[in-house]
Amino acid sequence: MASLILALPSKGRLKEQCEAWLAKKGLVVRQTGGERGYSATLDGFDDVQIRLASASEIGKALLAGDIHLGITGEDIVREAAGDVDARLTIEARLGFGRADVVVAVPNGWIDVETMADLAEVATDMRRQTGRRFRIATKFTRLTAQFMRDHHVADHRIVDSAGATEGAPAAGIAEAIVDITTSGATLTANALKILDDGVILKSESCLMKSKLADWNEATQATAAQLFNRLSLDRL
Structure with missing residues (x-):
């Protein structure tokens, strides 16, 4: 059988x-x-x-x-x-x-609370500096689709080989997409989840x-x- x-x-x-x-x-x-x-x-x-x-x-x-x-x-x-x-x-x-797959940015970005805010920042960065807004993540497929869905055009995904949550402080990326259970690691690294930045509740x-x-x-x-x-x- x-x-x-x-x-x-x-x-x-x-x-x-x-x-x-x-x-x-x-x-x-x-x-x-x-x-x-x-x-x-x-x-x-x-x-x-x-x-x-x-x-x-x-x-x-x-x-x-x-x-x-x-x-x-x-x-x-x-x-x-x-x-x-x-x-x-x-x-x-x-x-x-x-665990949730989320979009997070530095706490100091007081005017960035939503994906629409993020799209605006990315567009401004490209216009003012010629550089694309960088997002560090191990979830490249999910991130790319989520950014398309939220019309974030001026971005570049950086494949994260190490601790993703440390990327903004290290100057590797402006934002991250990572997986979190309690949010404690994000908080410890002075990062906040965008209001509509939950990609997947897994x-x-x-x-x-x-x-x-x-x-x-x-x-x-x-x-x-x-x-x-x-x-x-x-």
């Missing part, structure tokens, strides 16, 4: 939260090959193959159709591809791993790949699994 492949985070807090969420539904994940192994079993589901991987690897595998189901952050898949909704569906939002989600090799057996297994998880979508 063909196995349904479910990918789960392999380490850290997300791994613990995923396993705790499944355990509440009566589903126990048992890692095989020791603590360093990258496969596991799911009690009561012999035809489910558990793969343990990083959150980013899970996102890529879902988008490519290499796995049937996976748990990862919405921000990861939205950044990885522009046609996410054509490749996968979000079956459940799990209530953990929450959290860990159970996702189903539309491109995976679905057949009668895997569909039936998924339906049984979703029933145990008290999810009626599939």
Whole structure:
């Protein structure tokens, strides 16, 4: 019988939260090959193959159709591809791993509170200095789309290799797009989130790949699994 492949985070807090969420539904994940192994079993589901991987690897595998189901952050898949909704569906939002992708500027910019203000500053900078307004981020796809949606034309995205929140103070960029959970890191770096600068409110989600090799057996297994998880979508 063909196995349904479910990918789960392999380490850290997300791994613990995923396993705790499944355990509440009566589903126990048992890692095989020791603590360093990258496969596991799911009690009561012999035809489910558990793969343990990083959150980013899970996102890529879902988008490519290499796995049937996976748990990862919405921000990861939205950044990885522009046609996410054509490749996968979000079956459940799990209530953990929450983080917002936001636009932030220095606190000292007292006249910049909205994306419209930011667009005006960017236009003025280009006109007065000939330079484009720089935005440091690791979320280049999401940032580019958000800037287009808000008509911020005179900008340049700077790929952030290090700590993004330090870019304005270091003179690398005028603003940033970064992920935040509490806002404490932004506050510590004298940055503020624009009033309408939340690009995405992300959290860990159970996702189903539309491109995976679905057949009668895997569909039936998924339906049984979703029933145990008290999810009626599939």
